[in-house]
Amino acid sequence: MKPVSTFDSKKMRVREEIQALDAYRVVESEGLIKLDAMENPYSWPKSMQDEWLEHLRGLPLNRYPDPNGQRLKQTLRDKFDIGHEMEILLGNGSDELIQIVQMCMSTSGSVMLSPSPSFVMYEMAAKFVGAKFIGVPLESDFSVDLSAMRAAIKRYDPAAIFLAYPNNPTGNLFDRAAVDEIVRTSRGLVVVDEAYHIFANSSYYDQLGLHDNLVVMRTLSKLGLAGLRLGFLVGPKTWLSEFEKVRMPYNIGVLTQATAEFALQRLDVFEQQAAQIVAERERLFTVLANTTDITPYPSQTNFILFRSDRLPATELFDRLIEQGVLIKNCHQSDPALEQCLRVSIGTEGDNNAFLAALEKCLA
């Protein structure tokens, strides 16, 4: 056996904030119905899979990818109506874009801000870059507390504000007028994160260009390509040309560029799947709303947050795993999420299995 290093953690010179962090944990899901990570549950039609494999044949893996992803960006422009007055920044998932933005914006003492609870990466990235993170509590119905936001913006003058629109893990869309006011009163950058736009009935995208400090972020993950890792940020050149400097030149590989282009050419397949997911979400919501001791929260996403009113959330979570269903336990992640769990929308079969398991657990 090799000797185990006994290097003292104090001597390691790894920053104390990093040593104090818990690494992002992914729960083991093998053999379980996986409804914990907002993944699209549908696979591709067989003919599309075959065409894709054909498309990949002969890709030059010995060469570096196009550092600018020109063709992919043009496809994104065509499919999402992105005009040439806006720039696009490609990221290895929007997680990387959050990190890039924060790397550019943080100086010691600068503040990153978002409503809370929201997407955990905003806070994690702030810790990575040594910025201070401020979470402004949402109202009890998960709407934005505008007066608290106003006060926090005034007090901290955040370098960047992150607004998930719709929000994760609560599932709701913030009031548009509230977002307008946040963008208007902030002297820093506002990143509107539209990871779930395909499932929502509103987008902030049409406001791009109307505010100097607004950028909009999207991802292909929730659309059905979580395994691919492609996010994109859209905004004015003044911002994006700065962010571009911090992006590693080959962050989007040959396989990702080719596959994303291929998939976007067939966007209608994913849009149809998203429509099915939305229909299932509405069905699931109605059943949950009629389930004793369960309170679901309205959702504009591909998941539903719900509160367990009798059985402790952690017990319900464990019992669901015994029944073969993995969802997400949000209890203890934030005071506002006490006894809350989050279920991603699966196929009709997955959802029925979840409902049957839930009924058993609550019996």
Ligand SMILES: *Cc1c(COP(=O)(O)O)cnc(C)c1O
């Ligand atoms: C899932 C999620 C993301 C992360 O997307 P990736 O592109 O997979 O990194 C970003 N923002 C929100 C709000 C999310 O829920």
